[in-house]
Structures are given as structure tokens and as C-alpha cells.
Amino acid sequence: MNKTLQVRELEAEFHTPRGVVRALHGVSFEVQDNEIVGIVGESGSGKSTVVRSITKLLMPPGKVSAGNIDFSGRSLLDLPEREMRRIRGKEIGFIAQNPFSALNPVTRIEKQFAHIAKAHGVKVDASERSRALQLLESTGVRDPERVMRGYAHELSGGMAQRVVIAMALYLNPQLVIADEPTTALDLTVQRQVLDTLRRLTVGSGRSMLIVTHDLGVVASYCNRVLVMYRGNIVEQGLVDDVFVRPQHPYTISLLNSVVRPEDEMQYVPESAGGPDSAEPETPDPSEAQLSEARRS
Ligand SMILES: Nc1ncnc2c1ncn2[C@@H]1O[C@H](COP(=O)(O)OP(=O)(O)OP(=O)(O)O)[C@@H](O)[C@H]1O
Ligand SMILES: [Mg+2]
Numbered sequence: 001m002n003k004t005l006q007v008r009e010l011e012a013e014f015h016t017p018r019g020v021v022r023a024l025h026g027v028s029f030e031v032q033d034n035e036i037v038g039i040v041g042e043s044g045s046g047k048s049t050v051v052r053s054i055t056k057l058l059m060p061p062g063k064v065s066a067g068n069i070d071f072s073g074r075s076l077l078d079l080p081e082r083e084m085r086r087i088r089g090k091e092i093g094f095i096a097q098n099p100f101s102a103l104n105p106v107t108r109i110e111k112q113f114a115h116i117a118k119a120h121g122v123k124v125d126a127s128e129r130s131r132a133l134q135l136l137e138s139t140g141v142r143d144p145e146r147v148m149r150g151y152a153h154e155l156s157g158g159m160a161q162r163v164v165i166a167m168a169l170y171l172n173p174q175l176v177i178a179d180e181p182t183t184a185l186d187l188t189v190q191r192q193v194l195d196t197l198r199r200l201t202v203g204s205g206r207s208m209l210i211v212t213h214d215l216g217v218v219a220s221y222c223n224r225v226l227v228m229y230r231g232n233i234v235e236q237g238l239v240d241d242v243f244v245r246p247q248h249p250y251t252i253s254l255l256n257s258v259v260r261p262e263d264e265m266q267y268v269p270e271s272a273g274g275p276d277s278a279e280p281e282t283p284d285p286s287e288a289q290l291s292e293a294r295r296s
Contacts, residue, residue, distance in 0.1 A: 010067035041228030093168030
């Protein structure tokens with residue numbers, strides 16, 4: 001199998017007034033053609049820093065301090081920004097964690113699609129426009145014509161996320177990198193969007209690197225998983241192996257933190273004010289949280 005992306009010994013740091021924060025400590029992994037790789041890990045473990053380093057969108061005070069990133073035979077860290085702009089959008093589609101950061105507030109959405117096409121020498125004709133409409137529709141936008149004519153500030157968070165996903169897929173990039181692409185979406189739309197992402201990437205020989213905090217998403221959509229902890233990949237492998245036989249204590253605790261439908265409910269004894277002492281009118285907060293977790 002060919003490697004679309006190969007990251008070797010990547011190090012990144014943030015230069016803050018209080019000193020240098022080392023955010024990545026020698027991160028290495030690969031994304032092969034035709035596969036979806038998930039990145040999981042607690043908040044602050046370095047997931048966004050990894051994907052921003054690959055797309056060269058890591059902004060000051062952050063910078064890559066060492067390592068190598070090979071994408072389809074090119075060393076990305078050596079490329080000038082002009083070259084990188086050609087790759088972003090056309091060969092690597094990026095879905096940022098905050099969708100509004102990727103949208104221009106003063107330009108209509110349809111113009112933004114046209115700009116992406118023009119920047120990469122793609123002729124903007126009726127068929128390109130209808131492809132954008134189709135993509136919007138497949139990410140769950142109900143009235144794509146109206147969204148195309150509107151501005152970013154008219155969109156809800158979930159709607160903006162769908163628009164950014166459609167833009168990232170617009171030019172059929174070889175690799176889609178998505179940083180928590182479905183967090184602002186409700187559950188049914190999440191599935192729809194992830195199915196679309198899968199169909200338009202691995203379904204047509206492309207690859208995807210997806211950051212998510214949702215282990216269910218990894219289990220359902222990813223071939224391989226990278227587990228990050230404090231700037232390191234502490235474990236990586238096939239999802240079936242890592243989820244069934246986790247080796248690292250952090251992965252074990254991450255998997256144990258998932259509430260499973262088969263988990264038994266724990267009742268508080270009557271003497272401690274349990275369920276038989278009085279019928280509560282509103283659900284116990286812990287029970288409400290538990291059912292919420294089970295629904296998700
Ligand atoms: N602008 C910044 N200035 C200083 N340090 C930063 C900055 N952005 C990130 N960091 C540091 O880099 C580390 C990794 O941050 P990063 O945003 O990559 O984490 P993450 O895994 O994406 O977290 P989350 O799940 O919350 O999105 C953080 O712990 C923080 O110490
Ligand atoms: Mg992040």
C-alpha cells in the first residue's frame with residue numbers, strides 16, 4: 001500500500017512570554033492510501049498542533065522545530081508558502097476545529113467556493129456550482145441555494161461546519177484532514193456527514209486523518225488510531241487491535257471512561273436517600289447524565 005502521508009519525529013513548540021511550551025515530542029505516523037486514521041487524546045495533548053503542522057497552518061507563537069512531513073513524495077516543511085497554498089485545498093482539504101476561522105465574513109459563500117476553484121486554476125462554470133450545491137446538500141444543508149447566496153454570519157455553528165466540510169471536499173483532495181469536524185452537529189447529522197466524508201475520501205481511493213474525541217466515531221469509521229498523550233503518540237495501530245487489547249495505561253483509562261449500554265445502573269441505598277425513600281419528581285442528575293451518555 002502506498003503512503004499518502006508520512007510524519008517523522010515531528011516536534012513543535014509555542015514561544016510564550018512565560019517560556020517555551022513543547023507541544024509535540026517526536027511524533028511519527030503514516031496515513032496510507034485508502035484509509036481513515038483517527039487521532040484521539042485528552043484536551044491539550046497536541047492533536048490540533050499535529051494537523052496544523054501538517055497543513056502549515058500552525059500560527060505564531062507556535063512553530064515546528066524539528067521533523068519531517070512527506071506528502072506524496074514532497075517534503076512539506078521545506079516548501080515555500082506559495083507552493084503550500086497550491087497543495088492546501090487542491091491536494092489536502094482541511095477542516096479546522098473552529099469552522100468560522102475558515103470562512104471569510106464579508107464574502108458570499110458562493111464567491112468563496114469560486115475563489116477556491118480559481119485559486120487552483122479550476123474553471124468556475126454551472127457544473128462547478130452545482131457540484132458545490134450537491135456537496136452542501138450531502139453534508140445536510142437543507143436549502144443550499146440560500147446558503148450559497150448568504151454570508152458566514154448568517155450561519156449557525158453547525159451550518160458553518162457543514163459549509164467548511166463541503167469546501168474542503170470541493171476539489172476532491174487526495175487527503176482530507178479534519179479537526180473535530182462534527183462536534184457542532186447533532187447526532188443524526190454527524191453520521192450523515194461522516195458517511196459523506198467516508199464516501200468522498202476512501203470510497204474513491206483517497207485518505208482521511210480525523211481528530212475526534214468520540215471513540216464511537218473511531219470504532220465506526222477509522223482503520224487505524226493514534227492515541228496522543230502530552231505531546232506524544234503513546235499507542236497506534238489498527239482500531240480492532242488498540243480497542244480490543246490496549247497496551248498503554250492512558251489508552252486503557254480512555255477506553256474505560258466510555259459508558260457502555262450494557263453497564264449496570266448503580267442505585268443509592270434507601271438509607272442514603274435512595275430511590276425508595278421518595279419518588280423524585282425530577283430525575284437524579286447522575287441518572288440524567290448516564291442516560292445522556294447512553295444516548296450519545
Ligand atoms: N496559542 C498557544 N500558546 C501557547 N501554548 C499553546 C497554544 N496553543 C496550544 N498550546 C499548547 O500546545 C498544547 C497542545 O495544544 P493543542 O491545541 O494541539 O491540543 P488539542 O489536543 O488539540 O486539544 P483540544 O482537544 O482541546 O482541541 C497545549 O497543551 C498547550 O500547552
Ligand atoms: Mg484541538
